[in-house]
Amino acid sequence: MIQLKTLNKKQLAEFVSSGDFEKYDFLPITAHRAKSHINNPKAKDEQTLLILAFENEDLAGYIGCFPDEFKIENNRFSYAWLSTLFISEKFRGKRIAQQLLNKVFEEYNGNIAITEFTKEAESLYNKIGVFNYIEPKFGKRFYFKTDLATIIPTKKPKLKTIQPLFSIADGAFNGFVSLKNIGAKKPDFKFEIIEKPDEESTKFINQFESNRNTEDFKWMIENPWVLEDEKPDERYLFSSFSRIFKYFWVKIYDENNELICCSLLLLRNGHLKISYLFSNNKLDRFVDFLGWFVTKNKVKILTSYQTQLNETIKKKSNFPKIYERDLERRYMFHQNLIKNLPEKFNPNFQDGDGDCVMT
Structure with missing residues (x-):
């Protein structure tokens, strides 16, 4: 059975400082990337930044969340980008990616955006049927x-x-x-x-x-x-x-x-x-x-x-x-994110929005 563990700012800091993040066959995050997520000025203390999937004591996969905000008139609307998604080869075929994605949707009420995805990831996102393409950038x-x-x-x-x-x-x-x-x-x-x-x-x-x-x-x-x-x-x-x-x-x-x-x-x-x-x-x-x-x-x-x-x-x-x-x-928005934004909303993205500026 797969167990999911969510980490917010404080929990992620403890996970990295304890050295636990290094004890698995693969790293779910690096120490400097964790530090960056924790210091993200758009991230709130209670927001989930990383979700780990375990089978018994073995790390099977993970998904990373990158909180961001839209400025809508004088208000700030919080959402998150998916920044990483990985499933270990040993655990493929157990629908772990779907479980991780469902947990992300739950944590952020569906206010999720994606860009710079691989063809394989895009196929998965289309298959689950909750994402729509928005206007691309050329x-x-x-x-x-x-x-x-x-x-x-x-x-x-x-x-x-x-x-x-x-x-x-x-x-x-x-x-x-x-x-x-x-x-x-x-x-x-x-x-x-x-x-x-x-x-x-x-x-x-x-x-x-x-x-x-x-x-x-x-x-x-x-x-x-x-x-x-x-x-x-x-x-x-x-x-x-x-x-x-x-x-x-x-x-x-x-x-x-x-x-x-x-x-x-x-x-x-x-x-x-x-x-x-x-x-x-x-x-x-x-x-x-x-x-x-x-x-x-x-x-x-x-x-x-x-x-x-x-x-x-x-x-x-x-x-x-x-x-x-x-x-x-290309960009994909969860259907809930689209519903929660004003009609004909223009996200006004620049080249660096999403996690593009970080990589």
């Missing part, structure tokens, strides 16, 4: 270097034997691109790259409708789910360590030294994401900054779901991309 992925040595063998394993040839091709083409971009100049307008939002940033972004504020951004930056390290912990099946994982808070000014743009960037192993962007002006200066930043930090890929930004990039002939492709990010 984005772009811009490429600045080739990575044939990784991409081709991944898609066609039979070609792995000639991976060295792809590496040579990458080196030759990317060497040419590097020479082409070697003259990239630092923007001649004022900008700042700082560790986290300051008072000026706070005043600026308070002008905009957003699900997030500067306190949230500071929490994200100070409590990452991913730490910089060469080797991941193989007992945890989700993001935990990465060779490069850095946040950047960017401020762009106009010719009168007035702040016109703020953005939270996330760089992970050569992949740059525009997690949040606030601007009350044209984005030409921010795009010029991005072109320089990409070259300076040897960025391979830029992912952006910021429609206006992507349109501005397409108009910039000097932006150092070599290729681009379209993206779609």
Whole structure:
């Protein structure tokens, strides 16, 4: 028989500090991710953050919850994202995933959202029949270097034997691109790259409708789910360590030294994401900054779901991309969440909403 155990902030802290989370065949959470969940400013003390499934004394699986809020007029509406769902191979076929999901729905009264799901997870969510798709976000992925040595063998394993040839091709083409971009100049307008939002940033972004504020951004930056390290912990099946994982808070000014743009960037192993962007002006200066930043930090890929930004990039002939492709990010809301929100409610999601900014 499967027993479920729910953990709120206090219980999760005790679970990790006692070392109990490490005594199983696999980790249900990492210590630094638990710390981040506990410090989440959107999470209430009584809300469930992690649910464990046991058969006798054996950990069979788990599901993680990531509390969040919508700002609706002057009120705050609490809901949660599903952030992890894992069932051990030894316990597959016992409908444990369904039991964990049902417990999450019970804990949050169905106020559950999901994004960035795998095809297998999406199939499960559709099968249980309680989720509806809402309006997706459409984005772009811009490429600045080739990575044939990784991409081709991944898609066609039979070609792995000639991976060295792809590496040579990458080196030759990317060497040419590097020479082409070697003259990239630092923007001649004022900008700042700082560790986290300051008072000026706070005043600026308070002008905009957003699900997030500067306190949230500071929490994200100070409590990452991913730490910089060469080797991941193989007992945890989700993001935990990465060779490069850095946040950047960017401020762009106009010719009168007035702040016109703020953005939270996330760089992970050569992949740059525009997690949040606030601007009350044209984005030409921010795009010029991005072109320089990409070259300076040897960025391979830029992912952006910021429609206006992507349109501005397409108009910039000097932006150092070599290729681009379209993206779609889908979202699923539990039917109860949809019922509890105003009719035709626009969640106003940015790139980093959900747990995307954390991974």
